[in-house]
Amino acid sequence: MSTKSSLFWSKVRQALRRNHNDQVEVEEEQEEDVYIPQPDDYPTFPPLPPRDLFQDPTHHFNKIAARKFGGPQGEYEDKPLYALYRFYEFVVLDNVTNYRNCLEAFWRQKGWPVDGIPDPEDPDPERYAFLAGCTFLMARAFNARVKLGLDRNMPSLLIPEEAEALRNRPHHLRNYEKVPEWAEKVAPLEELLVVPTHEGEVLTGKEDKRADPDFLDKGILLWTPHIFFT
Template sequence: MRTQATYAESWHSIELRKFAAPKGEFEDQPLFALYRLYECFVLDKVRHYRNQLEYFWRQNQWPVSGIPDPQDTDPARYAFLAGVTYLMARSFNARVKIGLTRDAHPIMTMEEAEKAKSVPDELRPYEEPPAWATRVPPLEEVLRIPADDESLLGRHPLHQARVGPAEYSGSFPIRIVCVSDTHNQRPEIPPRDVLIHAGDLSDNGSFEEVQAGLDWLAAQPHRHKILVAGNHDVLLDEAFLARYPERRYGNPKTAADLVWPSSVVYLNNRSTTLEIMDPAINPDKRPAKDLDLIRTSASSRKLRLYGSPYTVEYVPSAFQYPRADTTFWDNKIPSDTDIVVTHGPPRLHLDT
């Protein structure tokens, strides 16, 4: 068992993101993916861990035995990385044993499945852990992740979401609901102070789809509504449409022709500040200008948001920047921002 002091040291190293892959290692490479598995495990992201493992399986050009030696200086992390390669080989081999291969299509016909099963066992592409993993020295004590100890949950910001509602410094809480990737669907959204839509309001990004999506947002009861575009919302990216005019789908109308609801704030690499009134003194949600006589520092709170639709380029689609551009986000987000809304994921979190 580790002491609480040791736990604190472990969390401190996590906070400093020392578990990130070595500098200079290209993100879409086996070693980087291995560190992602470590990150998902430490952060108790079981679903993300599963997705990362599945992603690695689909990269048939990445044999488990070919994962480079990270030569990690942290003994516990090094042991974990080595152990994961054994688990990966065991997991992948369970699939190989029933006839699956890493280069096969994820959906197989019955005929293809039967043919795969008929391959002699000695000809099947079984995986092996890398040679360096066999040389990693074992730990002197059992490695425990802090999430195993319920008494420690909430002592690190990464686990705040697991111990109940976050604390707030104002006189009343601000309730926010965030959705994204609705793709022309109209889900039921719970009432809150602020509604954030983080992109892909539409599916094909046609004028008709985007306008219908805006009308749907306008009909929502939330007093404050924020919209960030996504890569599917091509109508809102004139630069993209200039290169791919066929994505207008024969409609000459542009984003300038949209009837934009006054209740929806569109953020495209810019910020906005919302003033949230205490619902206790504003139960009818009257406009803020009608409450000037009763507004005090305790009756309202301000929330500054920055929004951007951009994601790393991966297919011809809207609002994307070159993967090689490592300075794209430099000096874009103001330091006094409370909430950052982007359509793309944060770095190191399913961002490939």
């Protein structure tokens, strides 16, 4: 083999080694970039009871905000019960923006009637009562929209004539929501659960006009949430 030929193949081998090394580095970088889910990326199911959540609201909200998934690990499809528990957490923490977002997201799930939410059969009495109260909030929020002529089954875009027809539809033909039977049957708490606002304010008592009536029926003193959205 001539000197020129040897030099040429030496350069080729060097170039191949460089390409191989570059490819190894790229593959190593890609492996480093591969996302591996961590336990904290998923919600704990069921979540903490109300008292535990509002004892340190900032800490718990930061943990919730850091999640990457809406359901527990191993679940790949969202369900009404997971959505209810997410809503529950934000109502307990009095995080208005997020519980309103939860309501709107639930509204858009056309196959999720409020009265179709399964019974969580939650073993914690206070959390169970709070979950029941949350279904009353959902029904009230959605029915306020139905009263305006809106419908969960309507398309996202309407021509003016369609919108007018919905507004003029008789009320007995509208799809008003109902709370689940299990929520109506949940017994009120024996000891009143007093839930503070995100600023730590508490209501004066059951006679306070700002108290939510449906939660009071479940033995929970809670400032009526801002549940109405457009």
